[in-house]
Amino acid sequence: NAGVMQNPRHLVRRRGQEARLRCSPMKGHSHVYWYRQLPEEGLKFMVYLQKENIIDESGMPKERFSAEFPKEGPSILRIQQVVRGDSAAYFCASSPRPRGQGLAGGYTFGSGTRLTVV
């Protein structure tokens, strides 16, 4: 079981370029969550997706950010026209069931993608 796989581990983009971050959930997990972590900060929820559906995007910035989880392939977090403030670590987590009451410890995180905007 390879766990939650994120790639690339490190990504450097110039201001104005696009960043694409990929996340392959654990085998058997169909629920994916993206979080952002600024230096010396905790993780901030961005979006929750199931296959082909965005369930909760209440933490996503309204502009430049989008996420998808297609029927086949990994989940993608896309950031258009990146700015220096987008520099952060982006973590993906997956779970076998919807995140809700009583789900304890069923949330597995990947190792993250460190995005640096220069």
Added chain:
Amino acid sequence: GESVGLHLPTLSVQEGDNSIINCAYSNSASDYFIWYKQESGKGPQFIIDIRSNMDKRQGQRVTVLLNKTVKHLSLQIAATQPGDSAVYFCAENRDSGAGSYQLTFGKGTKLSVIP
């Protein structure tokens, strides 16, 4: 602002001593709370959780205490080892109001173990 936060940003402990990491929360509607450990360059790793209807739960070398009266959560690590050095986050699970539950993280406490 943050609904979950940590009292101390750093904690240094002698190897073999017990560690106590504290957390305050403000949302009384959260149904359970989780402690995560994050080592440098890695993602958060689940340590232990506790439901809101409990006040104590024990795991291997770790104990979580929940005081709902003062909205306080703590993680106790017994016989701290060098491998325990990491940043520790508390997180609460609560209804996002947008059709799902979310984990809300605090800022973290960095634990350093002195050999």
